[in-house]
Amino acid sequence: MKSRFNFFIPTRILFGPGKLADLGSTPFLPGKRALVVISSGGSMRKQGYLDRLVAALEKNGASSIVYDKILPNPISRHVEEGARVAMENRCDFVIGLGGGSSIDSAKSIAVMARNPGEYWDYVIGGSGKGRKPLGGALPIVAIPTTAGTGTESDLWTVITKTETQEKIGWGADCTFPVLSVVDPELMLSVPPELTAYQGMDAFFHAAEGYLARANQPASDRFALEAIGLITKHLPEAVKDGSNLEARTALAWASTEAGFVESLSCCISHHSLEHAISAFHPEVPHGAGLIMTSVAYFTYLAERSPARFADMAAAMGENTAAMKEGDRPFAFITALRRLIERVGMAGLGPETFGIRKDEAAAIVKNAMETMGGLFALTPVKFSAADAETIFENCFR
Numbered sequence: 001m002k003s004r005f006n007f008f009i010p011t012r013i014l015f016g017p018g019k020l021a022d023l024g025s026t027p028f029l030p031g032k033r034a035l036v037v038i039s040s041g042g043s044m045r046k047q048g049y050l051d052r053l054v055a056a057l058e059k060n061g062a063s064s065i066v067y068d069k070i071l072p073n074p075i076s077r078h079v080e081e082g083a084r085v086a087m088e089n090r091c092d093f094v095i096g097l098g099g100g101s102s103i104d105s106a107k108s109i110a111v112m113a114r115n116p117g118e119y120w121d122y123v124i125g126g127s128g129k130g131r132k133p134l135g136g137a138l139p140i141v142a143i144p145t146t147a148g149t150g151t152e153s154d155l156w157t158v159i160t161k162t163e164t165q166e167k168i169g170w171g172a173d174c175t176f177p178v179l180s181v182v183d184p185e186l187m188l189s190v191p192p193e194l195t196a197y198q199g200m201d202a203f204f205h206a207a208e209g210y211l212a213r214a215n216q217p218a219s220d221r222f223a224l225e226a227i228g229l230i231t232k233h234l235p236e237a238v239k240d241g242s243n244l245e246a247r248t249a250l251a252w253a254s255t256e257a258g259f260v261e262s263l264s265c266c267i268s269h270h271s272l273e274h275a276i277s278a279f280h281p282e283v284p285h286g287a288g289l290i291m292t293s294v295a296y297f298t299y300l301a302e303r304s305p306a307r308f309a310d311m312a313a314a315m316g317e318n319t320a321a322m323k324e325g326d327r328p329f330a331f332i333t334a335l336r337r338l339i340e341r342v343g344m345a346g347l348g349p350e351t352f353g354i355r356k357d358e359a360a361a362i363v364k365n366a367m368e369t370m371g372g373l374f375a376l377t378p379v380k381f382s383a384a385d386a387e388t389i390f391e392n393c394f395r
């Protein structure tokens with residue numbers, strides 16, 4: 001066990017089926033006038049979630065206005081526009097309602113409502129200027145309707161700058177939500193394919209955070225539990241989306257994996273995926289992770305086998321009965337099986353028209369925009385190694 005580490009998660013979490021209604025009476029609402037950030041797709045209105053949120057806010061004496069332009073891969077232009085709307089309407093807090101894209105946009109809007117200049121001035125990585133947001137951020141409330149990103153319990157916000165094809169995650173103390181409402185009832189209508197993508201995203205947050213050099217005792221506990229819960233319940237939720245018990249377990253696993261992202265960190269698997277979806281915005285984040293995972297983790301397990309056996313055991317593999325040298329690879333076997341059970345065995349880069357000869361450009365982008373995660377990866381690899389991993393993802 002590591003003996004030196006920091007622990008900081010300043011988010012209050014209301015967790016459980018039906019918790020959205022508690023916003024109507026909670027004493028922890030951080031303001032009186034909310035900017036509610038939702039996607040442009042219309043599902044928050046169609047499902048009635050927006051109406052339920054607005055009603056709960058009104059019951060609690062808060063008014064709201066809605067910014068509804070967020071794209072699946074959210075862009076910096078909408079962050080800046082949303083911040084202007086928040087300022088013009090004198091909003092004193094920001095609520096992200098929806099998937100990771102809406103919540104991350106809410107986080108970034110909250111920063112830009114309190115700081116001058118352009119959004120990319122504050123982004124750390126790539127062409128971002130890495131300025132400190134000295135004005136802090138408006139208080140952020142996260143209400144996820146998917147189980148995957150962990151953004152409800154971490155500081156990270158991932159936004160794309162279209163002009164430069166950069167998709168970069170960064171965060172600061174002020175980008176932790178002050179309040180998150182994790183209500184699995186809001187996740188019952190997520191279709192099977194998205195359930196699988198999002199659940200596997202949470203799985204990789206946990207697995208990467210367990211392997212990362214930044215791991216620590218608390219993140220280890222959360223990571224192994226999340227890995228176990230997802231292995232057991234994700235196939236159930238993919239099969240039957242109305243299974244509230246499975247949805248609840250996955251909602252908690254996603255939140256736990258967010259803790260892992262806060263206390264430890266993702267590794268270069270996520271850098272590679274961000275580069276892939278920066279060039280191919282139509283690739284869902286979870287799909288990009290799944291299609292690169294077996295090649296990526298096999299490469300790591302061959303060179304730095306420590307800790308892989310723990311994850312295999314958390315996935316239910318009987319590692320005690322195996323030869324020591326085989327135990328790390330039990331994780332790869334279990335990962336393949338999980339991908340198959342959630343119906344994603346056929347997924348590869350070619351599914352989205354991605355070509356092998358993009359390897360150099362994708363790896364260059366990954367190292368330039370999210371290079372920090374390479375330093376946290378337990379194995380040091382060169383651009384050529386990363387290109388080999390990318391090429392190995394093709395069948």
Ligand SMILES: [Zn+2]
Pocket residue numbers: 149201202205270285
């Ligand atoms: Zn992710």
